Amino acid sequence: MGKYIALTGAESAAFAMKQINPDVVAAYPITPQTPVAMKFSEYVANGEVNTEYVTVESEHSAMSATVGAAAAGARAMTATASNGLALMWEIVYIASSMRLPILMAVVNRALSGPINIHGDHSDAMGARDSGWIQIFNENNQEVYDSFIMALRIAEHPDVLTPAMVCQDGFITSHSVENVMPLTNEQVQKFIGKKKFKGLITADKPFTMGPLDLQDYYFEHKKQQHEAMKKVFAVVEEVQNEYAKEFGRKYSVIEEYRTEDADTIIMGLNSVMGNVKTVVDSAREKGIKIGAVKPRFFRPFPVDYLRDLLPKFKAVVVLDRSDSFGAMPPLYSETLAALYGIENAPMIKGYIHGLGGRDTNLAMIETVVDNLQKLKDTGEGNLTFEYLGVRE
Amino acid sequence: MGNVFEITWYGRGGLGAKTGAILLADAAITADKFVQAFPEYGPERMGAPLKVYNRISDVEIRLHTAITHPDFIIVIDPSLLQNIDFNEELKDNGTILINTDNSVEEIRSKIKLGNKNAKVYAIDATGISVKVLGKNIPNIAILGAFSKITGLIELEEVKKHIHEKLMTKYGKDIINKNIEALEAAYKEVEK
Numbered sequence: 369m370g371k372y373i374a375l376t377g378a379e380s381a382a383f384a385m386k387q388i389n390p391d392v393v394a395a396y397p398i399t400p401q402t403p404v405a406m407k408f409s410e411y412v413a414n415g416e417v418n419t420e421y422v423t424v425e426s427e428h429s430a431m432s433a434t435v436g437a438a439a440a441g442a443r444a445m446t447a448t449a450s451n452g453l454a455l456m457w458e459i460v461y462i463a464s465s466m467r468l469p470i471l472m473a474v475v476n477r478a479l480s481g482p483i484n485i486h487g488d489h490s491d492a493m494g495a496r497d498s499g500w501i502q503i504f505n506e507n508n509q510e511v512y513d514s515f516i517m518a519l520r521i522a523e524h525p526d527v528l529t530p531a532m533v534c535q536d537g538f539i540t541s542h543s544v545e546n547v548m549p550l551t552n553e554q555v556q557k558f559i560g561k562k563k564f565k566g567l568i569t570a571d572k573p574f575t576m577g578p579l580d581l582q583d584y585y586f587e588h589k590k591q592q593h594e595a596m597k598k599v600f601a602v603v604e605e606v607q608n609e610y611a612k613e614f615g616r617k618y619s620v621i622e623e624y625r626t627e628d629a630d631t632i633i634m635g636l637n638s639v640m641g642n643v644k645t646v647v648d649s650a651r652e653k654g655i656k657i658g659a660v661k662p663r664f665f666r667p668f669p670v671d672y673l674r675d676l677l678p679k680f681k682a683v684v685v686l687d688r689s690d691s692f693g694a695m696p697p698l699y700s701e702t703l704a705a706l707y708g709i710e711n712a713p714m715i716k717g718y719i720h721g722l723g724g725r726d727t728n729l730a731m732i733e734t735v736v737d738n739l740q741k742l743k744d745t746g747e748g749n750l751t752f753e754y755l756g757v758r759e
Numbered sequence: 760m761g762n763v764f765e766i767t768w769y770g771r772g773g774l775g776a777k778t779g780a781i782l783l784a785d786a787a788i789t790a791d792k793f794v795q796a797f798p799e800y801g802p803e804r805m806g807a808p809l810k811v812y813n814r815i816s817d818v819e820i821r822l823h824t825a826i827t828h829p830d831f832i833i834v835i836d837p838s839l840l841q842n843i844d845f846n847e848e849l850k851d852n853g854t855i856l857i858n859t860d861n862s863v864e865e866i867r868s869k870i871k872l873g874n875k876n877a878k879v880y881a882i883d884a885t886g887i888s889v890k891v892l893g894k895n896i897p898n899i900a901i902l903g904a905f906s907k908i909t910g911l912i913e914l915e916e917v918k919k920h921i922h923e924k925l926m927t928k929y930g931k932d933i934i935n936k937n938i939e940a941l942e943a944a945y946k947e948v949e950k
Binding site for chain 1: 793796800822
């Protein structure tokens, strides 16, 4: 057994990056990602890693430099948040199209405007069709473990797709918590030598990402989709190995007190800790409730949800982002996944915590009450509303 | 869920409340506790009021939400006292630690405590800090007093973490002075 140390969520990402010891990191600071880049550059300055740290002038350049390095076969990483992710947008798509297994720490923050530096998922949800794997994390330990597993997943020859390791800005990124890291040797042994040798070499120069028109673009896009389909098989394998080696068991969808539950609350990232706390107190009152936490949003775990959710009578989905004029992302994709299933549960959505508003226990308690109404009377089925907003 | 001990620090940017909360968390982890230390961020600027939170527990902490009714309130800047409704905020039988040169009786009569049952402690952390460090950075002295009052963290552990966390940034001289402030407050606070 290892020993607990005190790390913020941002430091947990940087610590995992240090132990991976990537060849190249190019990052530009943006609140609340800044401590990831800051801490990692400290490791570079202290000689604790062999990484070449590229101090770029913007996020667009950060992703460009990362793409260049990865194309040449380097283990390359970056980190960003909010408007930073928005600024690297163009190259985010290019990274996945070139099938480069880049890792990116995303510290989820609201998109402008008006400017807001706090945590919500509008940044990552905007990038949900960019062709990246997206892993969401409730706490700092998860951030750390996901980073190490994500490397194996992204670099797997069946996958070769970049991955975002997401966490909530400030809520976890700036909160010190207990984290039990592995040793450097354990990490190095687990990740192994990089199999992906890169496409561009000095003796075999060629152009990547040139023009790809009606003749082949379509085929290349389909290949990205095919790679995504293979992700969960690799995830299962990597998670099992991680559990076997280090005793920490993760799953594509985490279930909490669902055994005999007839209602569940589903959501992403840090709010699920609050949900579990409310589940515990509701259980004491005899309410058969549980929590369900997808750890992946891309690929979206459709088959897992189709297996799992019909066990329950009613489901509430919490989204920490909006889709103006449409249904919020986690809610709408869950609905779509359930279409046509016999015994599909009743379902209701809530948009919560935009711009970092605290989703406190009292708010979740009202969700539990409404969820019981949904179960008993069907009230609110197939609707979504806002939680904790002033009218 | 088990009992989670919750602390709210009231301070201003530049007084070291955040560093104090992190050192507290570090010291509690070495005592095999589960911890959290997190600030409530507004726009960050020197001198602006801010709150920092700690949770300490024997079991894993799952909560990711602000603390509204703490067991323990630390007021690191006494100029904020008028804005704090201790009666509303503090848990019953909670504890308040105030950085002040007033006596406990004096300060008790000045704060919004109502008929709340609470223990109040006073420590002149600013006085200690100015005397030892030559400036007002009262966070470490506060930790000395906190250690004695609660017994939740060991003075030696706090010292160790001050060394680890602050040595590179501040150097030996400042570290030694901080440790002097820590010990002085530990001695001075009346339990």
